[in-house]
Amino acid sequence: MSSSLFNGWEVVIGLEVHVQLATRSKIFSGASTATGDEPNRHASLIDLGMPGTLPVVNKEAIRNAVRFGLAINAEIGRRSVFERKNYFYPDLPKGYQTTQLAEPIVGAGEVVIRLEDGTEKTVRIHHAHLEEDAGKSLHEDFHGQTGIDLNRAGTPLIEIVSEPDMGNAEEAVAFARQLHAIVTSLGICDGDMSQGNMRFDVNISVRRPGEPLGTRTETKNLNSFRFMEKAIKLEVERQIDVLEDGGKIVQETRLYNGDTNTARSMRTKEDANDYRYFPCPDLLPVLVSEEDIEALRAEMPELPDARKARFMDAYQLSDYDADLLAASIATARYFETAADHGGDAKLAANWVMGDLAAKLNAEDLDIAHCPVPAEHLGQLIQRIKDGTISSKIAKQVFEACWAGDGSPDQIIESRGLKQMSDSGELEKIIDQIIADSPAQVEDYRGADEAKRKKKIGFFVGQVMKATQGKANPQQVNQLLQEKLTP
Amino acid sequence: MAIDSRVVARVAHLARLQVDDGESEALSERLNDILGMVDQLQQADVGEVEPLAHPLEVSQPLRDDQVDEPDVRDKVLPLAPASEDGCFLVPRVIE
Incomplete structure (x- = not known):
C-alpha cells in the first residue's frame, strides 16, 4: 500500500x-x-x-x-x-x-x-x-x-x-x-x-x-x-x-x-x-x-485534469506549467483571460507563475483578490509582444498596475515609457555616446570577438541610461555593433 | 444484554441526566423489560424486508437555496443566562 x-x-x-x-x-x-x-x-x-x-x-x-x-x-x-x-x-x-x-x-x-x-x-x-x-x-x-x-x-x-x-x-x-x-x-x-x-x-x-x-x-x-x-x-x-x-x-x-x-x-x-x-x-x-x-452530469464544469489537458493542447504549455495553472479554477481563469487578451500563452503563463505569483505570495493574497485584473495583465503582455515596451519596463508598469495607477496603456502613456522606435533618434544618441567615449571605443576595437561581447555592455548601459530604459535592447545592440566595427 | 446500574449510570451520563442510586435499580428493571421486548422483535424474520428509516412512504421535500430567515439575535440572546458582545457565554470549555 x-x-x-x-x-x-x-x-x-x-x-x-x-x-x-x-x-x-x-x-x-x-x-x-x-x-x-x-x-x-x-x-x-x-x-x-x-x-x-x-x-x-x-x-x-x-x-x-x-x-x-x-x-x-x-x-x-x-x-x-x-x-x-x-x-x-x-x-x-x-x-x-x-x-x-x-x-x-x-x-x-x-x-x-x-x-x-x-x-x-x-x-x-x-x-x-x-x-x-x-x-x-x-x-x-x-x-x-x-x-x-x-x-x-x-x-x-x-x-x-x-x-x-x-x-x-x-x-x-x-x-x-x-x-x-x-x-x-x-x-x-x-x-x-x-x-x-x-x-x-x-x-x-x-x-x-x-x-x-x-x-x-x-x-x-x-x-x-x-x-x-x-x-x-x-x-x-x-x-x-x-x-x-x-x-x-x-x-x-x-x-x-x-x-x-x-x-x-x-x-x-x-x-x-x-x-x-x-x-x-x-x-x-x-x-x-x-x-x-443526468441533468447534473450534463452541466458538469470542466474538471482539473481535463483543463490541464486542454491547456497543453490549446496553449502548447508544458506538463509542469499546465499542471500549476489548471490546479485552481481561479488561477486557470486568470491565466486564460490574460493569455487571450495578451495573445501569447507562454508569456502569460510566465507572468502568472512568476511576477504575479511572487507578488501574491509576498502580500499573502489569493489570486481571486488580485489587484491587477487579468485583462490588464493581458494588455501588458500585448505591449511586450508588439515592442511598445521592453520586458524590463514591463515589470515597472506591472508594479504601477499593482499599486492601482491604472491600466498598462494609461501608465505607459502618462509616464512616457514607450520604447523608442524611431531609429534616427536612437542613432543620434548612440553617435554621441561613441564620440564621448574614445578610450572605451579603442578598447573595444582592440579586443577579440569573445571579449567584444562583454565590452559592448558598457555602451548598452550608457544608451539605456540616456534613454531611461526606453530603447529596444536588441535594436541598441545591433546599432552599436554596426557603429563600433571600424 | 442485561442492564445493570452501571450501564444505567453510563447511559445517563451520555444523556446528561441525573439519576440517583435509588432510581437506578428501578430504571434497570424497566429498561431490561424493554430490551426483552426488542429481543422478541428480533426473532421476526425480516430477510425480505427493506430497512426502514421512516414509517411514512414519502420522501423529503427540498427547499430552494434562499435566505429567508429573520435575524433573531436580539430576541434570543437575552434568554440566555449570560451573553456578551453578541455571543452566548458558557463556562470555559477548553483545557
Missing part, C-alpha cells in the same frame, strides 16, 4: 476532509451562510435548536454533493438518510449533529493524484456524506468564559472519507490539493483554507511491512497544505520513536500548532465514540432521481 519506507517502517495515511458547500443558505434552514458578520446574526431558530422547529433540506446542498460524487466517479446514493450523532458541546445547540452514516449521498469513488516524479496514484474514496457544521467557540476575550457564535451552525458540509491509501506526506498533500482543485472547479466550495472552507483531519499509523495495521492517531487543525505536510512528518517521526523505544501508540486525537510545529494530545472525551446514532425522525429519506443525476 505504501510507496516508501521510513527506517523500515511503512506509513499508512487516510484523510477525512470537511468541505463547506458554497450555498447561500444553510443546510436545514433559510439562514445565511455569510461569514464575517457580527456573532449570531445568522443563527435562526432552527439553527439554535429551538423546540417546535423543523429542518427542511436545502436542494442546492444535495445537488452539490451529487456533483462531487459524479466528479469522483462514485455511486450516487439514490436514497440517503440523515441520522443524529449525539454528543454535548456548547457550539452544537441541538445536542446532536445531523449527519449521514449508513446511507450516505456519495458512495465509493476514486481520485487520481499526480506526484512530483510524474507518477500517478489512485486514492480510493470510501464515501462522502452530508452534514451540518457546528458553531464556533471563542476562548479569547471572554475573561475565563467561552463565547459561542452560532453563525456557522448549520452550514452545509460534505465529509469526504478516504481509504488509507497514502504512504507519505507528499501523497497526502497531493491528494488534498487534488480534492481542493476538484471542489473549487465544481464551484461547490470557495476553497479558502484559512477561512476553514476545507478542513483536513489526517489519520496516521505505522507498521512493519506485512504486519497488520498499527494503532492510528488523528491529527486535526491543519489549515494549510504546508502545515499538513509538516504535521504528518512530525507525527510519523513521533510514532516511530515511540515504537522503537518499545512504547505503544495510543489511539487519540492530536492538535497541531503550525506556529511552533508541535502537536499535543487532546484530552480524550469519556465515552467519546458512543454517539448513539439513529435515523433523524425530523427528516425523511432524500431521494435523487435518475433525471436529476
Whole structure:
C-alpha cells in the first residue's frame, strides 16, 4: 500500500476532509451562510435548536454533493438518510449533529493524484456524506468564559472519507490539493483554507511491512497544505520513536500548532465514540432521481485534469506549467483571460507563475483578490509582444498596475515609457555616446570577438541610461555593433 | 444484554441526566423489560424486508437555496443566562 519506507517502517495515511458547500443558505434552514458578520446574526431558530422547529433540506446542498460524487466517479446514493450523532458541546445547540452514516449521498469513488516524479496514484474514496457544521467557540476575550457564535451552525458540509491509501506526506498533500482543485472547479466550495472552507483531519499509523495495521492517531487543525505536510512528518517521526523505544501508540486525537510545529494530545472525551446514532425522525429519506443525476452530469464544469489537458493542447504549455495553472479554477481563469487578451500563452503563463505569483505570495493574497485584473495583465503582455515596451519596463508598469495607477496603456502613456522606435533618434544618441567615449571605443576595437561581447555592455548601459530604459535592447545592440566595427 | 446500574449510570451520563442510586435499580428493571421486548422483535424474520428509516412512504421535500430567515439575535440572546458582545457565554470549555 505504501510507496516508501521510513527506517523500515511503512506509513499508512487516510484523510477525512470537511468541505463547506458554497450555498447561500444553510443546510436545514433559510439562514445565511455569510461569514464575517457580527456573532449570531445568522443563527435562526432552527439553527439554535429551538423546540417546535423543523429542518427542511436545502436542494442546492444535495445537488452539490451529487456533483462531487459524479466528479469522483462514485455511486450516487439514490436514497440517503440523515441520522443524529449525539454528543454535548456548547457550539452544537441541538445536542446532536445531523449527519449521514449508513446511507450516505456519495458512495465509493476514486481520485487520481499526480506526484512530483510524474507518477500517478489512485486514492480510493470510501464515501462522502452530508452534514451540518457546528458553531464556533471563542476562548479569547471572554475573561475565563467561552463565547459561542452560532453563525456557522448549520452550514452545509460534505465529509469526504478516504481509504488509507497514502504512504507519505507528499501523497497526502497531493491528494488534498487534488480534492481542493476538484471542489473549487465544481464551484461547490470557495476553497479558502484559512477561512476553514476545507478542513483536513489526517489519520496516521505505522507498521512493519506485512504486519497488520498499527494503532492510528488523528491529527486535526491543519489549515494549510504546508502545515499538513509538516504535521504528518512530525507525527510519523513521533510514532516511530515511540515504537522503537518499545512504547505503544495510543489511539487519540492530536492538535497541531503550525506556529511552533508541535502537536499535543487532546484530552480524550469519556465515552467519546458512543454517539448513539439513529435515523433523524425530523427528516425523511432524500431521494435523487435518475433525471436529476443526468441533468447534473450534463452541466458538469470542466474538471482539473481535463483543463490541464486542454491547456497543453490549446496553449502548447508544458506538463509542469499546465499542471500549476489548471490546479485552481481561479488561477486557470486568470491565466486564460490574460493569455487571450495578451495573445501569447507562454508569456502569460510566465507572468502568472512568476511576477504575479511572487507578488501574491509576498502580500499573502489569493489570486481571486488580485489587484491587477487579468485583462490588464493581458494588455501588458500585448505591449511586450508588439515592442511598445521592453520586458524590463514591463515589470515597472506591472508594479504601477499593482499599486492601482491604472491600466498598462494609461501608465505607459502618462509616464512616457514607450520604447523608442524611431531609429534616427536612437542613432543620434548612440553617435554621441561613441564620440564621448574614445578610450572605451579603442578598447573595444582592440579586443577579440569573445571579449567584444562583454565590452559592448558598457555602451548598452550608457544608451539605456540616456534613454531611461526606453530603447529596444536588441535594436541598441545591433546599432552599436554596426557603429563600433571600424 | 442485561442492564445493570452501571450501564444505567453510563447511559445517563451520555444523556446528561441525573439519576440517583435509588432510581437506578428501578430504571434497570424497566429498561431490561424493554430490551426483552426488542429481543422478541428480533426473532421476526425480516430477510425480505427493506430497512426502514421512516414509517411514512414519502420522501423529503427540498427547499430552494434562499435566505429567508429573520435575524433573531436580539430576541434570543437575552434568554440566555449570560451573553456578551453578541455571543452566548458558557463556562470555559477548553483545557
